[in-house]
Amino acid sequence: MKKLIASLTIVSSLVLLNTGCSTNALPQSRVGTISQGHPGVVKMIENTQVQGDGQVAGVVGAIAGGAAGSRVGGGEGQDLASMAGAVLGSILGSKADVKAAKRVTVALDDGKTITTVLPVNANNPMNFSVGSRVTVYITNGAVTEIR
Numbered sequence: 519m520k521k522l523i524a525s526l527t528i529v530s531s532l533v534l535l536n537t538g539c540s541t542n543a544l545p546q547s548r549v550g551t552i553s554q555g556h557p558g559v560v561k562m563i564e565n566t567q568v569q570g571d572g573q574v575a576g577v578v579g580a581i582a583g584g585a586a587g588s589r590v591g592g593g594e595g596q597d598l599a600s601m602a603g604a605v606l607g608s609i610l611g612s613k614a615d616v617k618a619a620k621r622v623t624v625a626l627d628d629g630k631t632i633t634t635v636l637p638v639n640a641n642n643p644m645n646f647s648v649g650s651r652v653t654v655y656i657t658n659g660a661v662t663e664i665r
Contacts (some may be wrong), residue, residue, distance in 0.1 A: 544641060553657040558626035560650045560664075568619040568637055620644050622664055624654050634661040 622644075623633040632654065636642045642663055646652050655663040 551657050553655045553662060555653045555655055556626050556628070557651065557653050558624040560622060560646055560648050560652055561625050561631070562621075562623040562633075563644075563648060564621040566619050566621050566635060567616045568635065569616060624652060624664065626654065632661070634664075636661065636664065 618638045619635050620638055620642075621633060621635045623631060625631045634654075636644075638644050644664070646664070652664050654661055655665070
C-alpha cells in the first residue's frame with residue numbers, strides 16, 4: 519500500500535512539473551510563428567468557460583481517489599480499491615477542469631467583425647472593455663491574443 523501511495527506521489531509530481539509553473543509562458547508552438555495584428559474596437563464581451571486540459575485536476579483527483587480507496591477493505595482488495603479510486607478520481611478530476619474565458623466580438627478597422635473565445639490568463643488578461651481600441655493577433659488562422 520505504501521508503495522502505491524509513493525508511486526502515485528512520484529507520478530503526480532512529474533505530471534505537475536511537466537505542466538509548467540509559469541502562467542504567462544507562451545507555448546513552444548508559438549516560437550518563430552508569424553502573428554498578424556488587426557486593429558479594431560471591442561463591441562461585445564461575454565463571460566463563458568472552456569474545458570481545460572485536465573492534467574492538474576486529473577492528478578489531484580487520482581491522488582484523492584487513491585487515498586479514499588485505500589481506506590476500503592484490506593490486503594489485495596484494498597490495493598484494488600486504491601487503484602480503482604485513483605482511476606475514477608483521475609477521470610472525474612479531468613472532467614471538472616473548467617477555466618474562465620471570454621467571448622469577445624471585435625469590429626476590425628478593415629470592416630470585418632470577428633468573435634472568438636479566449637481563456638482569461640496572463641497571456642490574455644482581457645483588461646479592456648466594450649468600446650476599447652484593441653489589436654487582435656492572429657497566428658496560423660487562430661486568434662491568439664487581444665490587447
